[in-house]
Structures are given as structure tokens and as C-alpha cells.
Amino acid sequence: MTGLNRRTLLSAAAAAPVVLRHARGETPIKIGMPLALTGPSGEIGQQMRHGAEFWLKEVNAAGGLLGRQVALQIEDTTGDPATCVRKAQEVVERDGCKLLFGMVLSSEALAVVPKLAEWNAIFMSSDNGDGRLTGSSFVPNFFRANISGPMETRVISLWLREGQMKKFFALGMDYAWGHNSIGVFKDEVTKAGKTFLGDVYSPIGTKDFSTYITKIRQSGADGCFLVLQGDDNAAFLSQAHEYRLSDRVQLITSIVDLNSIHAVGDAAIGLAGSTRYVATIDNPANKAFVADWQKQFNALPDVFEGEQYQACKMLQAGIEAAKSIDAEKLRPALEVATIDSIKGKIAMRACDHQAVQGGYIVKVKKQDGAKYPVPEIIATFPGDKVTPACRQMTFES
Amino acid sequence: MSLLELQGLTKRYGGIVAVNDVTMAVEEGEVRAVIGPNGAGKTSLFHLITGVVKPTVGEIHFGGHRVSAMPAFGRCQLGMSRTFQITALFPEMSARENTRLAAQARDPKRWLPLGGGGVFAEAARRGDAALERLGLTHVAERPAGLLSHGDQRLLEVAMALAQQPRLLLMDEPTQGLSVEETAQAVDVLAGLFAGGGLTVLLVEHDMEVVFRLATKMTVLHRGTVIADGDPDSVKADPVVQDAYLGGYA
């Protein structure tokens, strides 16, 4: 017996019980989801899992996709790119997943995307912000349903154009996302005729931000743009509050999420920034989504929960149009997919696989009766203004 | 020229003078004992000779080489082998492996990273011969850590012998042994030295051991040499009697 034959036999044997179990219909559509469930990025990973599982229940209750049930294969990557590649490879090769969600960190996504062609798998991102994924590192099997880092920054700069603030300083985490976003920000505010005073980058895992706070104060800026995440973000906001920094400088963050607000409480009041999703978006689809969500979890959906749900809907639209999950058939369908979901009408763009969508500026305010401060939408910008030129990270006009 | 020559050797630790202007020599073929009361500077002198510490002032020559600033392993390569006051062995290796590793140190190819069958064979031959001389052949395969105290002391001597040293340095060879063990060990050592061909410098404070083994003696007192000569003349020296031997003689 040749090796090949033997392998076929083995895989047939392994598949046998599954066939029996689904004797009436076909095997379920399996979507692999390598996620940082533990480790420093665990909270985002857990949100993404909630969002995906919420969608899963909904779609399976409605009869599944293409008449098949849908299943998620979730794996913990701990936020380590090496582990992430291994887990992604595993869900593809072991579990036969041809569709991928997940990958919390851009570094994880950047490590995985070069392999997508070899695996013949489609990856629908709900969270990766790095502009290069739809730019210099673009691969055909990658799609981004979420707002990217440059887009967030763009939303902020559009908002700032209308505002009174003139001089800006920026603080970012010392890695790709921080550098990229601040680069775009600098570009944007300069073009708007305002002054960019300088930037500083804190190493990941910085605990004491006092020297950075001092620098921000010394710069004499009206506003400070922040590109921080997770523990570092919480630590900075707590300490900025300690130093009463917001009395002098408007803090503008690239991403406002409920988790950070809950982590720092009243220290978040007054914070302004862009958000990828917020429960108060006013449209019928979102109202229904939020109501269902509250019924299930007794809480409001957070940023990454909403974004994941939207990514799921986008993939669903593509599959239903292509009537297949095969990458070759699904790709063209996804390239023209549009959905009308929790953030309104959103269309995938064929040229770089970035979903064109609007952006929101929120400000964190104290609300009577609520335990924590809440983000309130103060401005919205349409998708055509927010989305960069194809495969670019910069903006015209 | 003598095998080992010390000239004006002084070692100070801060304000304390451990060894003070010591000049002495060890001739080829003699068994010399350095004696002195506790704190006389015996151990410090031993450390200076073996290269564990460097002298503050003074020179050490060994076999015609100036070794005052040479590290310990370099002096070994010139032919000094030593035993420790507290037995130092490789406890998990067999007695045979202990002597083999000691003998290997004298092989110019001792560092060979691959192969090395020839190195091992030669080292084993020398090591086994040393074990034989000290009557340890019957325990050769036993882990060194499991040998009796007496045998462990002798094994250390065997390791030094396996190196075919020009000068054998022994730091209190009977330290920590029981009366019977001491007697046995001294018998073996006496037999060994009687065979001739060895040059030995030993530090010891058990006078019975010293008079049994040594052919020459150097007496230290407060870091200074107060007497030097053959055992009988040293024993008779009134200065030594006063300072150290007390009622012994």
C-alpha cells in the first residue's frame, strides 16, 4: 500500500463517526477561531468569542448556512504569534476549517496571512487594526470587516478639523499599531493646518506613565492623541487622572471601549475618541441586536463584540451569495458583499478587501444612575470619508 | 635550583598579615612538612603556592618558571598536584573515573571534543596504576561519594598521583579521620613516600603524622618562618619548642 492510499484511508476512518452523526444532512461548516483567550489580550479575545457565539446561535437557530449547521473551533493562542500560527494550522489541517475568524493581535494576523494561500482558507478579520493588512501585506484570502487603525485615526482627524484645538501631542505604545496610527495622525493634523508638537512611545508593559504625562504637559498641547491598549491604556488613564492631566489637555484616544472605562471608572470621564462600535448606534438592526444581547447577557455589547458580530454577518452574506465555502468561489462573492447590519450599510471593497464603513466619535460622560461612565456619540462620519484609498494607509484631501 | 622556591612571600588581608616575608625552598625528592599552631599562616601559604590567592609581595618559582601570577590551573600544568583539607572528589563518579579525570588533565589532548578513545585509555592506565599504589583497586568501581572517609582521602591522593606530579601538595591529609583511619592512612602514605621518586609538601598539625612522614620541616609562627631543617633538629630547636611544640618533645 502506498503512503498516499494509506493516508486517504486513515482520514476516511477518522471522518467516519462524523458522517454517521450527520447522517441526515451534511457535515457542519466549521470556522476556525484562534484567539487570545488568556494572557494580556485575553479580554479582547473573550469579547470576540462572545460575539461569534452569539451569531452562531442566531444563525443555527435559523437553519444554518446553505442548509448546514455552523460550528466554531475556538483555540487559545495566548496572544503569541508563534502559538497562533500553530493553532491556525491545526484548525485548518486537523479540523478541516476553510474559514477563519479571530486573531486578536495584528502581529498574530501578520504571521498567519502569508499561509492563507497554502491552506486555501479565507480569514475574515473583526479586529486587526494594522493598516498594512489591506496595504503592503495584502493577500487575496484576507478580508477586513472592521475599521482599521488608520481609519480610526482618520475619524479623529476629521473631527478635529471642525474643532477648536490647535496644537497636538501624541503618545503611543511602542509597536507597529502605535507608530502607524500616530504617523497617520501627524499627517492628517498637519494637512488640516494644525500643529503637531511631537510624539513619544512607551514600551509595552509600561507601568509608570508619569514621565510621559510630564512630557505631554510640557508640550503645551491642547489635545493629546493616545494609541494605547489593554493594561497600558488602563494604567495611563488612571495615572492621567491622578495627575489631573485632563484639566489641561483634552485626551483623545484612538479607541474607546467599555472594558477600559470599567477598568478605570471615573478616570475615563471627559475622554474623547473614535470607537469601532458602540451600543447606542441608532438603527433598527442595532436596536434589535442590543435588545437580544441584553436578554442573553444582561449587559451591553462592547466594541469587539459588536465588531465580531458584524464580521460574522459579512462572512454570512458572502457564503449565501457564493453558495459555497470554497475559497475560489467565496472570494469573488465576498469582494462585492454588502450588509445592512448594526452599523448600517457596509460594503466590502474588491481592491483591498477593506469594508467601507462610517466612523463614530464618542465622549465619555457621567450618567446618572449608571455605575460606570458611558460613551456618547458626538459625531459620525460617512464611510467614503473614512476609508483610505485602495491599499493605502494615507488619505487624500 | 630547587624545585619550588619562595622569596620574600607576603600576603596581607586588609590590615592583617597572614604570611610575612617567607623565604623557603623544596628540593627534589624531599617530603617537607609545614607546621605551626592554628593561625600560623599554613593554609594561607598553601593557597599562595597553589595559586588560589595571589601574593601581596614576593615571588614564587616552580621548576624554573616564575609562577607568582599564574592561575591555579597553570601551575597544575607545570606539575603541581594537590589534595584539599576537606576532601574534594567527584562524588557521583566511580573511584576509577575520578583518577581517570585527574590523569587526563596531564594529556595535551585533554580538551578533545570528539572521539578521544586514546586519551581515555592512557588516562585510565595511569589512573589505575595510582589506585593500585594506594591499594584502592578493590573499590575502583564504587561511586566516590560512597567510599569510607579514609578511602576518600586516599582516593584524593591517588588522583594527585595519577597526574604524575613533580610536586605533590597535601593540605592536612588526615584531617577529619578517626584514630584508626589516620593510622591506616599514614601507613599507606609512609609506604608510598618510602618508595621514593616523589616530592611532597604537606601541611599538617598532627605531630605524630608529621614525624612519621616528613624528611624536612618548616615551622611557621604568626606568618613567619621560625625554623627550617630536618625533623630532629627542628624538634630540638628551643624557639620552636617555646612557640609551638610545647611539651610534646
Add this chain to the structure above:
Amino acid sequence: MRMLLAVALLLALLPFGLPPYAMTLLTEALIMGLFAMSLDLMVGYARLISFGHAAAYGLGAYTCGNILLHTDIPLPFAVLLAGLFSGIVAIGVAWVCTQATGVSFSMLTLAFAQLLYAVAFKWTPVTGASDGLAGIPRSPGPFGVTWFATKSGFYYLTMACLIGGFLFARALVRSPFGAVLRGIRENEAKTLSLGYNTRLYKIAVVAASYMLGGLAGALYAPFAGFANTELLFWLLSGQVLIMVIVGGTGTLVGPILGAVFFLFVQQQLSTYTDSWALFFGVIFIGFVLFAPEGILGLARRWTRAH
């Protein structure tokens, strides 16, 4: 020797019976095994406990990644060159670190690895900073052979490196040099007093260990297709040390088993539960209490009993 041949034969036949994902995992396990075995040279044979062995891995990975990205040197040669480079760098590292002994030695190795980590974060042209190097190719050759780039070809390359590394390491520890290392392990002062310049031997073994560790890292870069700063982080140093101890120090084979065990158990546990770290911790403590000699010791005890 017969045992070794049997294992080699088994490893060589595995690609014919295993599904692709298991092959991937096995390849990574062999790479990790080589890495853990390289550390065992230091830990198990010279009692040089390194808390910074990730430095070797990261050096190998970044070097190999850069060679493959920027030159046409064939994959197998790139891997070997990167391992060699790691070993050469190690001479400098070891010269500094062996100034100290014991815990201070461990901490110096840690400091050095963390310094490299910090440098990698800033040296964008060479390391890609926080993004790392992505899209590292498996360059064809020699003679235009593309077989090494395939899944099974790469597996055999890895296997060859592991077996070659093992034979090299075993020859090393059985040589006169290895005998001196054992002396250093059991009683360094005595070894010194026998006339061995122990520091040189320690530097040499660190270099050999880094070379094999670098070889493992060099394999990892084209295996995963990327290299990033995590490969230099102290967490990896800690993990590989645990692999060595779990497997059984001073045995060469044990650490390989330890690495395979570590990777497979982590992989399986984390598929079943988010709380895999909890069970992992319990397993480690269980090993210390009930199998102090590691997996290999356990296996030997078991075979003796049966």
C-alpha cells in the same frame, strides 16, 4: 545505537502515517526538542543554568530569516549558517557570563537575552521591530532542489538536524571534553585544581549549546515563516528550561521528550479548556513530587519494574 536507528527509522516513516496537522505539530516538536537538548548541554552537563537560552533561539531565527529574505542561499545552508553564527556570538556572551557562577550566571544570561530582546524591538531594518520578519521563504536549493520547501521535505530536514545535533552532542559529552564538563558539574573547584582551565571549557560548552539552540531557531524561522521578538523573550527561556527539567537533565534524550511532551500536552489541553495553564501547573508540581528524575527517569523506572 540500535535504539537510535529504530527511533530514526520510526521518525522517518511517520510522514506516511500521520495526517498533515500532526506532521506540523511533530515538526515543531522536533525543533523544540533540538532547542531543549541544546540547553541540556549547559544545564545537565556543566550545571550552567541559563535563564536566557531564548537568546540562542532568537539569534538563530533572525539570522536565518534575514539570510532567506535577502539572499539566495539555499535553505539547508542558511539554517546551518545561522546556527554557526549563534555559536560564534555565544563565545562573547559566555566570556562575559562566565565571570560569574551560580545564580549570578543565570541572571547574567537573562540580562543578556533581555538586552537582545530590547534591541530587537528597536532595530527595525534587521528585526522588523514589533512586527517581526514575516513571509520568510524556504529558498530552493542546493542545485535547485525544492523538496526541502515541502511539508515532508522540511520535516526530514528538521529530523536530520535533530539527529545530527544529537549525535554531535552525544559525541561531545562522551569525549574527553565531556568528561571535564562532568567534572565541572560535580565539583568545579576540584576540576580547576586538577589543572583544567574550567572557564574555557564553560565558554566552549555555551558556544556549542548556542550553536545547536541557534540551529533550532534557524529551523523555526522558515518553518513558521516568521520571526518576532517573542522568540527572544524570557518566557521562552523559562519554558525551555522547564522542558529540560521535565524531561530529565543530563540525558540529552530526556529534554527532547520533555519538549515533545510540553508541546503536545499544551496543545491538547488548550483545545479542551481555557484553563489549560492550571492543569499544566499541576503537572509540573506533580513531576517534582512524584517523578523527580523527569520523563526519562520515569520511563526507566517503569521498564525496570516490568
Add this chain to the structure above:
Amino acid sequence: MDVSAFLVTQSLNALSQAALLFFLGCGLTLIFGIMRIVNFAHGAFFMLGAYVGWSAVGLTGSFWAALLFAPILVGGFGAAFEMGLLRRLYGRDGHAFLMVTFGLTLIMGEAIRLIWGVNALQVEIPKLLSGIVFILDEPFPIYRLFLAGAGIVVAIGIWQFLERTRLGLLIRATSQNAEMVHALGTDVRLVRSAVFGIGCGLAGIGGVLAAPMVTASLGMAPNAVIDTFVIVIIGGMGSFLGSMIGAVLVAFVQVFGSYFFPDFAMSFMYLIMATILVFRPGGLLGKEA
């Protein structure tokens, strides 16, 4: 801002950071001095302190109660761990301790995630300390002054404890010569348990005090343990005074380094550590290599 105001406020700030590092380093070094083991789980105890502190604030409504309660609980847990597990391992080589404390780190990290969840938790600064004062016209948080003060008070307290009390004497004696203390009829095992408990309790204090500044989060442990190693190594393993000097040195270097050379903020600590070890392999005040 003028130079003197800058220097004064940043120095005060460095002192407050030094205090946090000191709580960690001092415990680790005491444990090493007595048991000759490197406690990898030290960061996990620090993190546990922060989380227990959060719960204690929630239950009692008082930060001060948390500051009292959390270290006792964390220290008690540490002592229990020593008595239940570590005690069986004395006489074994360092590998055993490395594995056990590494395993404990994993277990504690996961247990904390299961109990308190993945989200960072906020501990509010008590009202009394939440304001700012102006030092040479520069605003400075009162809480950081409090931290610096707490560091100094605890340092003096421990020093007096080591010098004046019977247990302190035993601890010093045991770190010099455990066999002798044992021979003199003292149960060395109790001293070890006590020291391990105290060391972990100190890490717990650090955790409670750090929480209002950095929030209680799962990333605390790995970050803390490596910083702690660095300061203990710089000061000299087992040296109480050394851990103090190490903490102050590292804090000043980090604060001023990240201000003047932000690009190299991460490298400074390790550079200093490597430099000191090369010239003094035992650390600044360590006895031997």
C-alpha cells in the same frame, strides 16, 4: 517648568516607584537569603495582592481595610504553600523549586482569571489621598507621596524587625548558618515558613498599593517578576539593604531614562544589571558570586 521643579517632582516620583519595587524585591531577597531558592511565583503573589485588595475594597468599602487584609491573606497563602509543598523539597536541587514555583505561577494566574475574570479591575484611590499638591508649582499626586512614605516606613519597619525582634534575629542567623540555628534548638522549618509568608505578604502589600495606579490585571505577574529579579540581582541576592538600593537605582534610571532617552527605556534596566554583575558578580552588596 523650571529645572528644579522638574528634578524634585521626578525624584519624588522615582521614590514612589522605588517603594513599589522595594515591596517586591525585599520579600524575594529575604526568601532567597533563608532558603536559597528563587521564587518564580513572586509576581503571582503581587498580582494576588492586587485582586484580593480589589475584593476587600468591594466588601468593606475601605482601602485601608484592604491594605491590612490582603497582605495577611496573601502571606498566609504563601506560608501555607511553603508548609504544604516547598517544605518537602529542601535538600533537592534548585530545579525542583524552579518547577514548583513556575507551576504555581501558572496555577495562580489561571485561578485568578477564573475567580475575577479577564477584565482589568479598578481600585479607587482613597478620598484622603486622591488629590494633588503643588510642589514648586508642579502638580504632584498625593497618592505617590503616600507611596514613597509607605516605602520608607515599611523599610524602617523591616529593618527594625530584623534587628530588634527574636524572629528577626533568627532570620538573620538562619541566613548565615541554618544548621547552627537548628543545632541550637530552633525549628528552622518554622523560620522558613514565616519568612516565605512575610515575603509573599510584602508582595501582597505591593499589589494592593499598585492597583490604584495600574489597575488589577492579569499582566501584572510576568511584568513584576522580571523587574523584581533585576533589582534583587543588582542589590545582591539575600541582602535586605541591597534590595533597597536596587529598587531606588532601578526606579531612578527608569524615570529619568524614559524621560531623556525614551527609545532606550527598555534596555536601561538590563544594561545596568549586566554591568554591575560583570564587575561585582554577587551584586552590589552580595557576599559571593
